[in-house]
Amino acid sequence: MNRIATPFMFAQGVDVMLKKQLELSRTELQLADGKRIQRPSDDAAASVQLLDLKESRARLDQFQRNADAAAARLSQEETALEGIGNLLQRVRELTVQGNNDALSREDRAAIATEIRQHLEGFVQLANTRDANGEYIFAGYRTDRPPLSHDGVGNFSYSGDNGQRTVKVGDTREIALGDPGTIFMDIPAAAGGTTDLGAVLYRIADNYAAGNPDPDGLTDLDTAMGRILETRAAVGARMNAIDEQKTANEAFALAVEQVRSTLEDLDYAEAVSRFNQQLTALQASQQSFLKIQGLSLFNYLS
Structure with missing residues (x-):
């Protein structure tokens, strides 16, 4: 036995x-x-939750990268619009001077020279490119300069009306920029519409000929209003990005806390x-x- x-x-x-x-x-x-869980069989239910949490965290990380990229691009747009606004303000000051009846032909010609320099600056700013070499005011057609000038006062916009967007949250998308149409189809004091480049060219052309430009101030004010409205919209988007990033960070912290409870x-x-x-x-x-x-x-x- x-x-x-x-x-x-x-x-x-x-x-x-x-x-x-x-x-x-x-x-x-x-x-x-x-780690508490070495393999799924250690805790099947928790393992499934951890997979969901991993996907959530990856999605949040992507949202944050999108938000950073959008903020950088909008910051470039804001800088360009600020530059355009500043040069328009200077042109407005010059227009007030140029419309003074006491000015001589030579004085107006000197003002015309400076305005033409600002016109060149406007075209350069309207054709601003981002860090990836894409034109920020071109809509979807970001591979070509959106604004061109034939040298005799005619300006053409070769972009489109598109606004690219990017997701910065589960339910929030942010426009990455504004199309160059903001520089076109501006209501003109003389009736109809005009564009910002044409306004600057016309004022400089009149002064170069020794003539005042009676509609210059009105057209400039309308154009400046358009620029200010766009800058306000850009600022609102940048604020929305900051708010969403804060929300994403809070959600990511909550996800991490749950993950730690399950796994650590x-x-x-x-x-x-x-x-x-x-x-x-x-x-x-x-x-x-x-x-x-x-x-x-x-x-x-």
């Missing part, structure tokens, strides 16, 4: 030791990397469990040694 029971007890002792060793090894792995190891509990498992393993080893001793005794008897 003992010869039958002893091999069974021997095998059972080995199984117990292997099980205790496996439990101890898993705890050692947890302590090594700080409670070190105090793990160390305590490790010590218990180590004690249990040592006890099973002692029991195994006794079984080995009993087996030898039975063999000798």
Whole structure:
């Protein structure tokens, strides 16, 4: 009877030791990397949640990258519009002077020269490119200069009315810029519409000929109003980006807290469990040694 029971007890002792060793090894792995879940089977429900949280975090990270890119592009647009606004303000001051009846032909010619310099500056700013080399006032046609001048007062816009958008949140999209149509189709004081380049060219042309420009101030004020409205819209978008980034950061923090609760190891509990498992393993080893001793005794008897 003992010869039958002893091999069974021997095998059972080995199984117990292997099980205790496996439990101890898993705890050692947890302590090594700080993760409670080493494989999906450790906690299937939590593993599924962790996958969802990982996707959420990746999406939030993409939103933040989109927001940073949008903010950078809008900042460039704001800088360009500010420059255009500043040069229009200077041209307005020059127009007030140029319409003064006391000015001589030579005085107006000098004013015309400066306005033409500002006209060149306007065309350059209207054809501003972003860090990727794309024209920011071209709508969807970002690979070509949107504004061109034939040299005799005719300005053409080769872009379109498109506004590219980018997602900065689950339910929020932000326009990356404004098409160059903001410089075109401006209501003219003389009736109909005109464009900003044509206004500047006409004022300079009149002054170069020694003549005042009675509609100059009105057309400039209308154009400046258009620029200010666009700058306000750009500023509102930049504020919206800041608000969304703050919301994304708060959501990302919440996601991280949930992930930590599900995945991160409670070190105090793990160390305590490790010590218990180590004690249990040592006890099973002692029991195994006794079984080995009993087996030898039975063999000798």
